[in-house]
Structure formats: C-alpha cells, structure tokens
Amino acid sequence: MGAVQLGSRGEWLRLTPDGPPQYVTAELRCDGIAASQRIVHNHASGFEDLADFFGQLADDWRGWGSERVWESVEGDLRIEARHEYQHVQLRIILRSQGPGWGNEGWMVAADLTIDPGEELTRAASDLRVLALGTGSDDDPA
Template identity: 40%
Template sequence: MIRGDDGIRAFFAGLARDWRGWRGVRKWDTIEHDLAIKARHTGRKIRLNFTLRPGSDRDYWIVTLEMVIPPDESLDRLARDIGELFGDL
C-alpha cells in the first residue's frame, strides 16, 4: 500500500530528469513490498518493471508487467501523471 510521500513522485521525477541515461537499475518499492518498480535505461528505451504481490502471502501470486517507453516527452508526461495521481498523499 502506498502511504504518504513514500518517494514514488521523486522516483519518477528522477527518471524524467535523467532521461539521457543512467547506469544500473533504479528501484522503488512500498514499505510492505507489495508493489515494486525497477527502471533500466538501455540507451534508446527505458524499461519499467512493475511487480505486484500480496503483502501477507508472498507465495500465493505475483504479477509482473514490463513497460517500455522512449526517453522523451513520454517520460515527462508519465512523471507528471504520477505526481498528479499521488499529489495529495
């Protein structure tokens, strides 16, 4: 569960700020680890991996989604949307 300002806005703002690239994998997750996000910049694309799992029973199910976006205004738009979505936390 996402509560308060847990850094998700800063995470996406940082990706947008560093759109030209970064080394390694950037990670963010909730306090209870039920939602985790990994971001990799591959030069021409940014790969975002979202992993959702139940907080109490980690072996029951896991959902993983990969989202590939170009490092352009799409990334800025995503960061703005995340900021608006979680702006009142």
C-alpha cells in the same frame, strides 16, 4: 485526479486512487497477464517518493548506469527501471501476500518499455499530481 497510466494501450500499469486518500489500485496488463492489487502509501510521504522516483528518471532521460528501484511500503508493488537502447525499460512486480506463511500469495512480473522523452515526462508529471491527491493524512490519530 484520475488514473495514471504507464505504458501503451495494450501493455500498461495503471494507478487509480482507491477509497481513502492513502490507497491506489495498481492494475497491470501485459501480454495476457491481468492483475490488480490495492497499494497503501508510506504514511510519512504519501506517494511522493514514487513521484520523486519518476521525476529523477525524467531528469536523467539521456540515461543512467545502473538499475533504479522503487518499492511500496508493504512490498506489493516494485518498479525496477533501466535505461537501455535509448528507452526506459520498467519491470513491474505486483504481489499479494497471504495472511500466513503458506502458499496464500501470488506474484506477477511484466516488462514495459516507455519513451524517455515526452512519455516519461508526462508520467512523472501525472504521478506528481497523484501524489498530491493521495498525501499523508493530516489526522494524527
């Protein structure tokens, strides 16, 4: 599986498998912002929880009432979803946490709008394929 891209050509979040199966690189490009961070999956479920999150958004494409949130196990990628004005609005928060308690980390946030129909369905499907390719390790060690 190659990269999964959410958003348009100019403003997007791209998730690309990176090295061992438990990692993806998240690249965020939006309105002059360019940031990337290596994301590790939840060892119990891989990225299935992210695929499930987008699957539920796609199932509820007609709308939902409150904000929905998915966050990576280490908190370095957070996706907040709202259904407003007949579109799905995603706030993407990408962060890098430094090794200590000082000012060693960074955080960027950007808003993307996607269509609740075909675009959201395709994203959910692509994320399901990504989740299958980045599943949890079978090695118990």
